[in-house]
Each structure stands twice: as structure tokens, then as C-alpha cells.
Amino acid sequence: MLLLPKAVHAAIDDLVAQIVSRQLAPDGYSETSVWSFGGNVPGSEIRLRKGQSVRRRLVNDLPQPATIHWHGIRIVNAMDGVPGLTQDAVQPGHSFTYDFVVPDAGTYWYHAHNRSMEQVARGLYGPLIVEEDNLPDVDQDLTLVLDDWRLAPETGQIVEDFDNQHDLSHAGRLGNLVTVNGQFDPEYAVARGARLRLRLINAANARIFDLGLDGLTGWIVALDGMPLVDPLPVSGNVPLAPAQRMDLIVDVQSDEGQIAGLVSQERGDSFGLVRLAVAGQAAANRTGIRPLPANEMPKVRLDDAPIHRMTLQGGAMRWLDSANLGETELSGRELAQLGRFWALNGYSDRPDEPFLDARLGSAHQIEFVNETAFPHAMHLHGHHFRIILDDGTLGPWRDTILIGRGQTHKIALIADNPGDWLLHCHMLGHSASGMMSWFRVS
Ligand code: C2O
Ligand code: CU
DSSP states (O other): OOOOOOOSSOOOEEEEEEEEEEOOSOTTSOOEEEEEESSSSSOOOEEEETTOEEEEEEEEOSSSOBOEEEETOOOOGGGSOOBTTTBOOBOTTOEEEEEEEOOSOEEEEEEEOSSHHHHTTTTOEEEEEEEOSSOOOOSEEEEEEEEEEOBOTTTOOBOOOTTOHHHHHTTOOOOSEEEETTBSSOEEEEEETOEEEEEEEEOOSSOOEEEEEESEEEEEEEETTEEEEEEEEOOSOEEEOTTOEEEEEEEEOSOTTOEEEEEEEETTEEEEEEEEEEEEEOSOOOOSOOOOOOOOOOOOOOTTOOEEEEEEEESTTSOOSEEEETTEEEEHHHHHHTTOOEEETTBSSOOSSOSEEEOTTEEEEEEEEEOSSSOEEEEESSOOEEEEOTTSOEEEEESEEEEOTTOEEEEEEEEOSOEEEEEEESSHHHHHTTOEEEEEEO
């Protein structure tokens, strides 16, 4: 018998950032030239088990420098993919190897983090799925990546007005074509009575989807990758902000020959996102739901956790009077000339000093006060946090929290991952025009 040592290190696969053409718009329109990780939109799905390593060599075949951020993964800081903070951007023709362990099961995604308002809008993102050791009992596990694109109808090409001042200062870049998994109104076959796990990922620059079910009943079982202790029955519409994820477990109720699906609502109108064509009858008939197995999260204690207020400022209708850019105070008009419309605590763009300088393992409360006239999806890198509900109890774990206009929300953060981490709005035009800060854990 021949004994060979087991390979300890899995091979490193390339993830090539490249320009390709895809049929995003309905038939009859031209293909669209997009930027892609691995040749598709969404980019290549990375699927592995909790505790395993992601090893990917980013090869940059694009005309711009690029990096990859692994959104929602409680990652080692050097792999976080933030140019100018955790690494140098990878120049065209060059490469960078990402190699890190995924500590938590759940639905995550990866995306470009250099000029992200342009690069994500061009298609540079993909799903990152970390499977539980014991997978839930479902017939199908469908990853659904939602996005919207701004295409010129005559040519089918992406409108390249990424720095458009109106978008930057208002709700951000909203598209005119909504796709799921890079297709307009795609169809999947399902059986009547089948149980599905739907992994929804909002990859849009700025669009908040207001999701509803049609011909399906079910539960939200995880938010931003993290399982809910008590799955939440879906009734009515549920918002999914940019960068947020939501795992649903749903049962198909529609009859054979009918179309069930996922819908979204905007200004009172409902439109379909995904068609689930019902054919055949599922073998098993399941009732009730069990929560997904929990990830190992830090214990949250609030008693001695200081409160840090972060005020969201600026934008159309609440224009900045002034704010600091670096250590220079500029008037709102001067900032606007530089394409800066927003500020966090009086700083437009990442300040020299961190918003929060936390001792490793310490507990903090961050109170987001939205003084602007727009909603914002605030995201922390390297950590999940818990929402503090109005009655003071702890809500779900999240990595991105939607803060409506005029709203105030508090979160609880256990700063247990050492490094310098971004904290920014995930409406990507907003972060590019000022809504960008950072915190340090050491
Ligand atoms: Cu999803 Cu700073 O990123
Ligand atoms: Cu914002």
C-alpha cells in the first residue's frame, strides 16, 4: 500500500476580473458589456463549509485598479480588500492572493472595493455561500442576487455617468433594469409543495427592494448571513437594503401550472423579480420550521458599553453648511465642487482619526442619527453587530443596517476583530461622496 501525504493546502484558483458581454436586458436588446469576476454576472459563486478557507488569486484584467472585499465575513484585517487601508489596489495586469478562513455559515457576497460606485455598478460582485454543517431540509437551495442596471435602451450599454452629481447628492444610482442572477425576470422550475431556501443578496448600488412573496409562504431564517433564533414568518413586504442579505425558507403553495414568485414593491406598484414555474408535486410535505444552527458570536453586554453618536449629514434638501475634508474645513459649496455632498459627524470622507478607537474585546453602542432626507444603509467591516430595539432588548445580528430618513437607531458592537475597519454607507454613491468613516480595534 502506498501512503501519500494529504495535501494540506488546497490549490489556489484564479478569479479573473475581466470585461465580458452578457444578455442582461430581455431578448431583442443587445448584450451588455460588463465587468465580471470570473466571466459571469453575478461572478463565480464561491461555496464552501464553515471553517474552510477561501483561496483566490485576483487577476486584474480590467483597465482600472481593483480589490475584492468579502462582505460580511468576519475576516482577518489584511484580507478585507480595502485599498489604502488594508492593501494596495491591484493594478491592471497584476494579481493579489486572498486566503482566509470563513468562521460563520451563511449567505455572504464579495464585491469590488475600489471605485465601487462604478465597479459594482458594472457587475463586479458574486455570491459567497458558507454552508452549515447540517444543512436544513429543503428541496432546493437557490441563490438570488438582485441588482439594477442603468442601460441606454438604444444600445443596451451601461450609462457611464457614475459621478453624476444628482445621483451622488440624492438617493444614489438607481437603474432602469432590474435583474436577478444577471437576468431579467428569470424563471426556475419548482414542485408544488416544495420547500425552498432562497438566499437573497442585494447587490444594487442604491436600490432598496421591498420584497414580498407570491404563491409562497415561509419564514425569514437569517439576516446578513446570521441565523435568527426565532424564524420570522413573512407577512407583507420586507425591505432589503443595498448589501443586505436575507435567507428565506418557503413552501410553494401555488398549483401546478401556475407561477409563484418573488415580487418587489415601489411607490405602490408591485413588479415580479423571479418566476417560479410550478410543475409536479414535491415528495415530502413539511410543516413548521427549525432555526438554522447558530454561529459562535461574542456575548453582548451593554451595561458598561459607552455610546458613540454618529450623525448622518448632508445631501439634497439638507445641504452641508460646512464639513472637514481631512483636517481642512470647507464650505458646503466648496465640498460640492469636489463632489462631496455628505458627512458623518462633520467629516466628509474618511478622517485621519478613527471614529472609534476600541480596545480589543470591548463593548460599544453606536447611535446612528439620520439628519438627512434620505435612507442610508450603514455597514461595518470585520464585525457583525446587534441592533438595539426600541425597548432596549437586542435584535438580530447584522452587518448592514438601514436607517430611514429622520430615524435614529442604536447598535451594539463587540470590537473583537483587530485592525482598521471601514464604516460607511452602502449606497455606493453616498460613500464615494462623503459617507465614509472607520474604526480601529487594537
Ligand atoms: Cu460591502 Cu465597504 O463594503
Ligand atoms: Cu447613504
